[in-house]
Amino acid sequence: MSAETLDRPVSSAAVRSAPRRRASLYRAAPALGLFAAARLTGMLVLAGWAWHTGRSPRALLAKSWDSDWYTRIAAHGYGHTLHWPDGVVQSDLAFFPLYPGLVRAVTTVLPVTGGTAGLLLSWLSAGAAAWGIYLIGERLYGRPTAVVLVLLWGLLPHSIVLTMAYTEPLMTALAAWSLYAVLTRRWLWAGTLAALAGLSRPNGVAIAAAVLVAAVYAMWRREGNWRAGAGAVLAPVGWVSYLLWVGARRGDLLGGYFAVQDGWTSRFDFGIGALRFVRDMLRGPTQFGFAMALVITGAGVLLFALLALVERPPLPILVYTAVLVVITVFGSGFFESKPRFLLPAFPLLLPPAHALAKARPGAAIVVITALAGLSFGYGVYALTLARMAL
Template sequence: MSAGPAVQHDAAPARAAEPHRTDRARRRAGRTDRVREALRRALPALGLYAAARLSGMTVMAAWAWSIGKHPRTLLGHLWDGIWYAGIARDGYGTILPSPTTRGVIFNDLAFFPLYPGLVRAVATVLPFTVVTAGLLVAWASAGAAAWGVYAVGERLHGRRVGTLLVLLWGLLPHAIVQTMAYTESLMTALAAWALYAAITGRRLWSGVLALLAGLSRPNAIAVAAAVCCAAALTLWRDDRSRRDWRVWTGAAIAPVGWAGYVVWAGFHSGGGPLGYFEVQRLWGSRFDFGRDAFRFIRHLIVARDYMAYYMAVAILAVALVALVYLTLDRPPAALLVYVLVLTVIAVGGSSYFASKPRFLLPAFPLLLPAALAMAKARPRTIAVTTGALAGLSFFYGTYLLAVARVPM
């Protein structure tokens, strides 16, 4: 007699919980559908990007083979790529004096941990060497970055501008770095999606992505600055947002990745919480408000040097002009803060002058004015411009990897 009511009593919560499970399933399905639709819209841009980068790597590989060099080595185990491979294989702890410059000490603590950590994970799970794993992570990051760049461009100005923005980013003179075992593509991917989350009101996601970006590169502090700026403007403009825990949490966690590694590396180096900056100084890198850059430009005017240095001057000049145009277009504050911080770090940092264009590689919003101008141009103008940019990008990328003997 008592079994019936007990069964009915137990079934009631199950029936009440079923609509909640159904609602969650619907929300998950809705999110999946939105992601698929976003990817479908981005596919033409991603296809153009893949074609541009594959063409650039093919030109570089053909030249490398013709002079007896291996393309895989040039892409995956050159300059900083050697250090990242070492960290992925053996962890931190390598300290070497510079063989050419007195007083310079190379310490692998200068390199942030996210990229080598991902490389180590891939090399552990899959039957690949560390160098191959590094290239796989870089290429996957480049694809994610291209999608994020498109998403930002589409959100602000529509699909045509988004597609052209991705194409321009993939045809930069130094775009070959996007497919090297370097961290720029990983940072750009996290930065682009963090900015997209910020301008679409996803405050918690923007903070999480900024935290991860902060673990990728020293100049990724720009992402945290952009996310915190967006949160501050939201709190100022909307009184209701002050009661939203996601706004506060997103802003609070945004700089944690960058600051956490800087403090950890500082203590690990024996220099206390700010010891990381001493590690950078011993590498020859410090922030001097552009004095070293100015002296080097003066040297280039009165003397001869590698073409990479002159190209770096040209790219910096174009970037500064693009920054002015971007500011006049009045983009979202998060994008403007992001590129301002990146530009200040790139121009104001000392030494490694040929690397300054690489430091600006994640600053894709600087290309928005050019993408807007191309979107209004005739198809023939777009084709001629794209062809010229492709020729420059393929030639200069090949020169950087297979010919130039300067750090990049």
């Protein structure tokens, strides 16, 4: 490094970064437009069916299932527990604090309800996530693949969650930009964003693992510096801090949070509970949502194999996706939610995105149209017809 480089004002980096951000946003504009069109169409289809059945689309998007827990935490803080007749105890400590904290901040600044604040945050986060996903796809495979990658993510069967007051959009945005920071060797940004992702969802530990492994590998190859070490230290801080806080509150520092999750029947048992559920499901009649969860989870495993063996992405991308897949496949409880747990695993879509970008336009249009129909239809089913949580 020359003396001239050392003497250059620090502010010049910020000056140069602004045009780069604008240029990247300009390149991503077509992908972001397609993503917005896909999600807006999905919401309009849902709204049409909801109005037809006399229900409120806003209530479905802002108050369904976990959304109600998050808005309650935002309004009243932690401390709400449900005691069921069968002895099950469900505590709101299972829900990580970043999203409800942001909802609380928005309602403090703007004259909106918690549900509306949650939707605004989710929509903005989904857009930020799509931008970060585009940049990763562009860096790895070029612009055509990146555009298809973003569109596919917006047309997944469970993509209605991206327009609900749920945490998946926020976590995915933080994870995507953290991964992009790793790929561009911005280690402090990578660690900070990973720490925030760890405060958003339990499976946010995946991005912490990715940053930690990538930083250690870079330093082992003598390609890293003190920033890589700092990023590695920062990455798991959010996730670990919340687990320890819940543990201290429950009187069991290391096991308290996992006891809370156990009350929700959520635990990591190497897939034993999931296999039992699938066995029982295949023995008799089952709900459509359970069958779809099995198909989507199986597709996720297949796509991960293609990603690892055929695409061979950079190490942080592979680690991040692997941890998400392992948590989803080998965890038990709420089998119907497994596809939602895979929503942040956008690198799984790299193999089909790469293939569709190279396919004939007619074939690509047929595939994307079919996926759009499935996405819009399943979103309506999941929120208005299914008798199970997302």
